[in-house]
Amino acid sequence: MSQHLNEYQTVIDSIRRIFDAKENEFIPLHAPNFNGNEKKYLNECIDSTFVSSVGPFVDRAEQDLCTYTGSNYAIACANGTSALHIALKLCNVEQGDLVITQPFSFIATVNAISYCGAIPVFVDIDESTLSLSPQKLKSFLITECTIENQTCIHKTTGKKIKACVPMHTFGFCAEIDEIKTICNEYFIDLIEDAAESLGTFYKGKHSGNFGKFGTVSFNGNKTITSGGGGVILCQDEQLAKMAKHLTTQAKVPHAWEFFHDQIGYNYRMPNINAALLCAQLEQINTFIDQKRQLAKKYKELFSKYPGIQFLDEPENQKSNYWLCSILFPNKEQRDEFLGLANSQKTMCRPGWELLFTLPMFEKNCVMTQCDVAIDIQSRLVNIPSSPYFARL
Ligand SMILES: Cc1ncc(COP(=O)(O)O)c(C=O)c1O
Numbered sequence: 001m002s003q004h005l006n007e008y009q010t011v012i013d014s015i016r017r018i019f020d021a022k023e024n025e026f027i028p029l030h031a032p033n034f035n036g037n038e039k040k041y042l043n044e045c046i047d048s049t050f051v052s053s054v055g056p057f058v059d060r061a062e063q064d065l066c067t068y069t070g071s072n073y074a075i076a077c078a079n080g081t082s083a084l085h086i087a088l089k090l091c092n093v094e095q096g097d098l099v100i101t102q103p104f105s106f107i108a109t110v111n112a113i114s115y116c117g118a119i120p121v122f123v124d125i126d127e128s129t130l131s132l133s134p135q136k137l138k139s140f141l142i143t144e145c146t147i148e149n150q151t152c153i154h155k156t157t158g159k160k161i162k163a164c165v166p167m168h169t170f171g172f173c174a175e176i177d178e179i180k181t182i183c184n185e186y187f188i189d190l191i192e193d194a195a196e197s198l199g200t201f202y203k204g205k206h207s208g209n210f211g212k213f214g215t216v217s218f219n220g221n222k223t224i225t226s227g228g229g230g231v232i233l234c235q236d237e238q239l240a241k242m243a244k245h246l247t248t249q250a251k252v253p254h255a256w257e258f259f260h261d262q263i264g265y266n267y268r269m270p271n272i273n274a275a276l277l278c279a280q281l282e283q284i285n286t287f288i289d290q291k292r293q294l295a296k297k298y299k300e301l302f303s304k305y306p307g308i309q310f311l312d313e314p315e316n317q318k319s320n321y322w323l324c325s326i327l328f329p330n331k332e333q334r335d336e337f338l339g340l341a342n343s344q345k346t347m348c349r350p351g352w353e354l355l356f357t358l359p360m361f362e363k364n365c366v367m368t369q370c371d372v373a374i375d376i377q378s379r380l381v382n383i384p385s386s387p388y389f390a391r392l
Contacts (some may be wrong), residue, residue: 007305008337012346014301015384018294026345030323031386032225033287037279045275053248055271057278062231064281069198069206071214071233073240076269076277077247080195080217080230084112084165086246086267087213087232090239091163091189093118098154098366100140100164100188102132103354104373108217109167109193110355121154121161121366122356125373128314130325130380131174132166133372134182140368141186152186154366163189168197168207170382171223171322172314176202176210183211191215194233198223199288199320208233213243218277223291223320224284226277229269288320290387295321298383302326307333323382325351331378338381351380 019027045051058076065074077083093099095117101109103122110120124136145161146153152161164183166174176192183190190211194200197207198216208214218229232243245251250264269277295313302310309327313319328334334350341348354377356365 002336004307004333004336005340007307008340011301011305011308011337012341012344015341015346016344018297018301019384019388021346024345027347027384028386029347029349029382029384030221032220033283033386033388034279036283038276041275041279042272045272051272052270053268055274057271057274058269061226061269061274061277061281064278065231065233068281068284069209069233071206071209072235073233073237073243075232075234075240075243075247076274077215077230077232078267078269079228080193080215080219081108081112082247082265082267083215083217083230083232084108084191084193084195085115086243086265087191087215087234088112088116088118088163088165089246090242091191091212093162096159097162098157098159099162100132100137101193101355102167102169102373103356103370104130104169104351104377105167105193105355106195106352107355107358108195109165110361113165114360118162119159119365120355120361121368122370123368124370125169125376126175127372127376129172129174130169130311130376131172132164132179134175134178136368137164137179138182141182144368145186147186150187152188157366161186161188163191165191165193167193167195168200170325171197171200171320172311173197173200173202173207173317173319175316176207180210195219195230196222196322197320199284200317200322202317209235212236212239218273218280223287223322224277224280226269226273226280229273229277231269287387291321291385292319294385294387295319295324298324298326321385323385326381326383327376327379328381329379334379334381341381341383346384348381348383351377351382353377 194208195217214233218226247267
């Protein structure tokens with residue numbers, strides 16, 4: 001065994017001890033936990049027969065999300081991707097427009113941009129937040145863009161830059177107030193892809209509440225889940241009404257008539273998913289406390305291994321530590337660790353492939369220098385991050 005492998009074996013043994021895993025027991029990357037009122041609310045929902053488009057759990061989940069995040073409005077959606085799609089549409093993102101985002105994100109961020117017919121501009125991330133870098137954003141706008149009639153124009157392509165979508169990676173918030181200032185200066189709408197950051201607060205304010213819209217995912221691998229689901233957060237009453245309208249087939253409210261005033265989407269969250277979400281929301285503070293305690297244990301563990309860097313929460317924020325991450329000195333060592341951990345039922349995985357390397361985007365994007373993303377992507381590993389996990 002190489003020197004590294006010996007060290008990596010002790011790390012994996014320690015991770016398994018933290019999770020109190022039995023021999024041969026699988027440790028998932030992130031598992032949901034259903035120890036609250038989930039079954040009770042699901043039964044209530046089934047008994048009521050209101051399992052799909054409307055029902056009291058949808059209204060309650062939206063209200064509870066406003067209370068928890070401090071957002072003025074919350075519109076429950078089918079998933080985080082549909083939430084993002086609607087947010088982009090409400091920022092008037094259209095065929096041929098440009099939308100700025102980061103190359104290190106889950107595919108859904110850039111898929112939603114493509115659903116609008118828009119083209120992504122990839123701007124680099126910061127090493128500390130793993131999210132869109134305000135400095136790189138500013139330098140792109142200064143050198144490559146101009147403002148005409150309160151519209152930001154990309155000089156080489158002549159296209160309009162309608163929106164900027166930073167993503168709060170693995171629950172670390174981007175330097176969002178700086179990004180917001182820059183977007184305001186350049187007349188660019190800000191949408192936060194907060195799919196992974198429910199429970200992350202930046203300077204005391206919940207992530208997703210800084211932009212025109214923030215969107216969250218409740219997929220099964222997230223901090224809390226509704227099975228499938230998402231939410232649009234926004235602060236403006238008119239925009240919230242328009243978001244609700246578009247996610248509900250653009251039906252004009254009426255007791256019996258079916259009049260739709262534009263092309264809408266069936267993007268609403270079913271009541272049965274909202275029932276699950278209400279039960280999960282009751283436990284969010286416990287989940288976040290436990291995830292933060294886990295991060296503390298990891299921080300202590302990795303302080304003993306100078307060759308592995310545990311990514312601690314950046315300044316100015318309280319992170320949900322959705323997925324804990326470590327950095328290796330290089331790709332080879334990262335791959336050695338991944339091979340060893342996964343062969344021992346300890347689920348670890350690398351970050352996503354960079355979005356500009358994917359076939360649909362490599363020739364259909366605006367590129368900027370993304371050295372930090374390239375470096376981080378080659379060295380990062382996500383390690384098991386459930387606060388606890390259900391044993392079969
Ligand atoms: C960064 C990011 N954006 C968007 C999504 C899309 O959410 P969903 O899977 O609920 O559609 C996810 C997660 O799944 C995500 O991680």
